[in-house]
Amino acid sequence: MTLGGLSLAYLRARPLASALNLLLLALGVATITVLLLATEQLENRMGRDARGIDLVAGAKGSPMQLVLSAVFHLDAPTGNIPLSDATALSKNRMVKKAIPLALGDSYRSYRIVGSSHDYPAHYGALPAEGRLWNAPMEAVLGAEVAAATKLRVGAKFAGAHGLGEGGDEHDKEPYHVVGVLAPTGTVLDRLILTSVESVWEVHEHGAPASASKEITALLIEYASPLAAAMLPRAVNATSALQAASPAYESARLFRMIGVGVDVLRAFGVILMLAAGLSVFIALLNALEERRYDLAVMRMLGATPARLMGLMLLEGCVLALAGGITGIALGHLMTEALGATLRQAHQSAVTGWAWSNQEWWLLAAAVAVGIVAALIPAWRAYRTDVAPVLAEG
């Protein structure tokens, strides 16, 4: 017999009320857990994808669309830019490194990206198998692409026109797989890399004049902090190109998503508070049924402080159980969400990761339980034994 065992016995004596309170609290905690995990992982993932890319230059249009399409490969490109303009920008002395990107085709909705060897090098990606591309029509698969399509080194595949499923296949110019990249945990895992020339070759059927050559975007690393102040304005004002900052645009995106996240988080908090209220009412009702028990416990030698502890512990045990159930449920829900996103080739979220903020969430759940038990506990503390036993 311990105080904890006694609390459990009382919770078991009212299984329905206890289970309902536990469930209510668990749902609130689960909602917040999902938000916590999803936003944290999404921010981490976007941070990794955008690391070291100070500026994206591409065709005029929405700057957010440019960043989404060129850095995160989520949206359609804003259009193409002349290679000559891109080359001129690359040679600007404020640019330390410029990575060209040529988009347009896909294979089973994985994007085929024409670029230079700087692109995998930027993410520290090395071939796990084979080598990088050296000639046109040689392709290197991201880790996830290789796993999903089962293509190996030596295989051939035909790219489809467009970035979605169901475009015309370019079956006259098949790609030849020469390498598979090791997993990087970045957007690279979901891409098929090749040379810029391959993309031109597939599309232009014949030898185009070098003046009409185009690419989609340029990922730029600044040469000095000064460039941050000058280069974007210079690009936007003086050329046909548009410059967009991944850091600024993703912050803007999170501010927009943030409203929805805040609403959901408030919903989770309300659920938790409702659970607290429900626990409070349950304990207060239980106190009414239990006044004889409490009086008898005093008779058997319990101090008022111990009875108070019993009530507090009961709220605490219920809240802790609800919190742990909620966090487990939240992880399962996040994993389910992640699995759905993975089907859409957006594997940013997993339920099998722990966020340190969850400790705070658990602490908040227990705090809700303790606060809910506070008034019942105080009344238990104040129980006057003699009249209760005498009225028996």
Added chain:
Amino acid sequence: MLSLTAVRHRYGAREVLKIDRFEAAAGEHWLVLGPSGCGKTTLLHIISGLLRASEGDVRVGGQSLAALSGAALDRWRGRALGVVPQKLHLVASLSVLENLLLAQFLAGMSEDVQRARAVLEQVHLGERAAARPPQLSHGEAQRVSVARATVNRPKILIADEPTSNLDDANCERALDLLQAQAMECGATLLIATHDQRARARFENRLELPQ
């Protein structure tokens, strides 16, 4: 073992208890007799330290109850006293055995399952250890309540109206049980009752006037 000197208790201006001198030696069995409302329950509560007398000195085993305060009084009560309340008041959420373990726990004794089972055997409830109080008959519940009151080997065993609503045979059985259990742990027994059937069994009687 138990001595009361010049004890008075009042609710507001109404005096409900007046005992000039009462002493009970260790191991003695006493009957506290009187009609309903004569202050029997008040007296029991004063002896068990649940109620402080308005005036007077109450000593148990030489210990003055007035000198004990708060938590110390609660601990003292758990160890030195066994109480069988009129309404028995078993904890319904716990099994019969757990009700006895609860008494050990709340009195701050170490858990002794063997002792608890032995006491249940003494009151012939060894096989009902796992039962819940609502499943028990009144007689069984009373025996559990007596077992719970004696599991810590108290110095004083107190029973409030243990024979009310019992037929003659069960009345005898209840008194037998209380006396046997008091003897087993060498406790002074104090039975408060208005039941005249008990009178013949006890030489020691404290009669409270109306």
